[in-house]
Amino acid sequence: MIEGAPHTSPLVAARSRVLAMSAIKEMAIRSARVPDAVSLGWGLPSFQTPEPIRAAVERALRDDPSAGMYTLPAGLPELRRAVAETHSRRTGRNLDPERHVAITAGNMEGINTLLHVLVDPGDEVIVTDPGFVSHIQQIRMNDGRPVYWPMDEAAGWRLDPADLEQRVTPRTKAILLVNPTNPTGTVIPEETLRAAAEIARDKGIFVILDDPYSVFVYEDRERFFDLCCVPEYSDVIVYLFTFSKAYAMSGWRVGYMITPEALIGEIVKMHDLAMICTPRVSQIGATAALREKSPHLDEFRDILDRRRTLVCERLDRLPHVFEYVRPDGAYYVFPRIVSEEQNSVRFAHGLLDEARVTVTPGSAFGPGGEGHVRMAYCVAEDQINLAFDRLEARFGTA
Numbered sequence: 001m002i003e004g005a006p007h008t009s010p011l012v013a014a015r016s017r018v019l020a021m022s023a024i025k026e027m028a029i030r031s032a033r034v035p036d037a038v039s040l041g042w043g044l045p046s047f048q049t050p051e052p053i054r055a056a057v058e059r060a061l062r063d064d065p066s067a068g069m070y071t072l073p074a075g076l077p078e079l080r081r082a083v084a085e086t087h088s089r090r091t092g093r094n095l096d097p098e099r100h101v102a103i104t105a106g107n108m109e110g111i112n113t114l115l116h117v118l119v120d121p122g123d124e125v126i127v128t129d130p131g132f133v134s135h136i137q138q139i140r141m142n143d144g145r146p147v148y149w150p151m152d153e154a155a156g157w158r159l160d161p162a163d164l165e166q167r168v169t170p171r172t173k174a175i176l177l178v179n180p181t182n183p184t185g186t187v188i189p190e191e192t193l194r195a196a197a198e199i200a201r202d203k204g205i206f207v208i209l210d211d212p213y214s215v216f217v218y219e220d221r222e223r224f225f226d227l228c229c230v231p232e233y234s235d236v237i238v239y240l241f242t243f244s245k246a247y248a249m250s251g252w253r254v255g256y257m258i259t260p261e262a263l264i265g266e267i268v269k270m271h272d273l274a275m276i277c278t279p280r281v282s283q284i285g286a287t288a289a290l291r292e293k294s295p296h297l298d299e300f301r302d303i304l305d306r307r308r309t310l311v312c313e314r315l316d317r318l319p320h321v322f323e324y325v326r327p328d329g330a331y332y333v334f335p336r337i338v339s340e341e342q343n344s345v346r347f348a349h350g351l352l353d354e355a356r357v358t359v360t361p362g363s364a365f366g367p368g369g370e371g372h373v374r375m376a377y378c379v380a381e382d383q384i385n386l387a388f389d390r391l392e393a394r395f396g397t398a
């Protein structure tokens with residue numbers, strides 16, 4: 001429920017009533033009511049969609065009479081081809097767009113569609129703890145049960161494959177991973193990913209890879225391991241890429257799914273029931289993103305890396321408030337609160353009210369997130385500095 005919204009109608013289904021608004025959006029709504037608040041809350045990068053993408057859409061709107069029309073549910077054939085070629089180049093896999101590629105309205109819609117396809121009431125999906133808040137809620141929304149695979153903060157947010165195996169039951173349908181992770185910014189090592197895929201193969205379940213952030217790894221990029229490159233796991237992995245972050249297209253709502261052939265028909269059917277199709281203009285933009293060269297990715301990565309350094313330097317000046325594990329990727333840091341108020345919701349609300357700084361309470365990201373806050377450092381450097389100046393004014397420096 002949205003705080004401050006009128007009392008909910010008794011006709012609303014339990015499925016909706018029991019779900020909370022995502023804490024990320026809840027804080028964004030609260031923050032909008034505080035004049036001059038500075039936000040490290042929402043992972044909304046400050047970048048503009050690159051010029052070649054905008055130009056392609058401008059041309060299509062001017063010259064292509066079908067630019068405003070539906071497409072077939074699975075997506076524009078030229079985009080599905082471009083996706084198949086891009087993914088084949090990246091992974092060495094030979095893909096047939098018809099049998100393996102569906103265009104989504106971003107990974108939120110893609111994951112939701114996939115969960116509709118996979119989850120019967122009471123089925124389980126394993127997520128990392130902490131993990132992405134909306135995954136937890138989407139599993140519940142589909143009458144499933146999130147099962148938490150704990151990350152060990154003391155060991156740099158490490159995931160232990162032995163813990164994973166124990167959590168698989170006859171009700172498990174999938175292991176849902178984000179790499180680098182949200183909210184901790186951890187790059188999951190190769191051996192952990194391979195172990196997860198082995199377990200999935202043994203048990204006959206899927207590994208779902210939700211990928212907004214793999215282009216944002218800052219150190220030892222070679223260390224990043226792409227599980228999609230392992231041919232033995234191609235029937236086990238459902239891979240979802242979003243253009244939202246890598247191409248600064250979050251408002252366009254477009255992504256793609258690479259799926260085993262055994263799922264494609266069900267996915268396209270469910271996507272049609274929710275969306276009919278991803279907006280054609282967004283698909284035109286996504287096609288340009290894949291087809292046209294643009295130097296923006298290196299630029300985005302360099303800028304985000306500088307912001308990562310800045311946020312860590314500023315956190316280092318507040319050791320009496322936060323302890324943190326330095327993130328390797330994505331654009332989040334997930335510090336533990338060591339000041340007096342360690343309840344993450346009260347801490348975040350107090351910070352907004354008293355210091356006009358928005359962060360997301362860690363409890364939203366699973367039980368292991370309590371006692372932490374998530375800070376998104378994808379905003380401009382002056383915003384990061386302003387947020388930390390206010391934190392220093394509120395808590396003093398060490």
Ligand SMILES: Cc1ncc(COP(=O)(O)O)c(C=O)c1O
Pocket residue numbers: 043105106107108109132178182210212242243244250254255
């Ligand atoms: C892990 C994860 N998945 C999905 C999304 C949303 O992606 P999209 O814009 O493609 O729906 C986000 C956005 O922050 C995210 O962090």
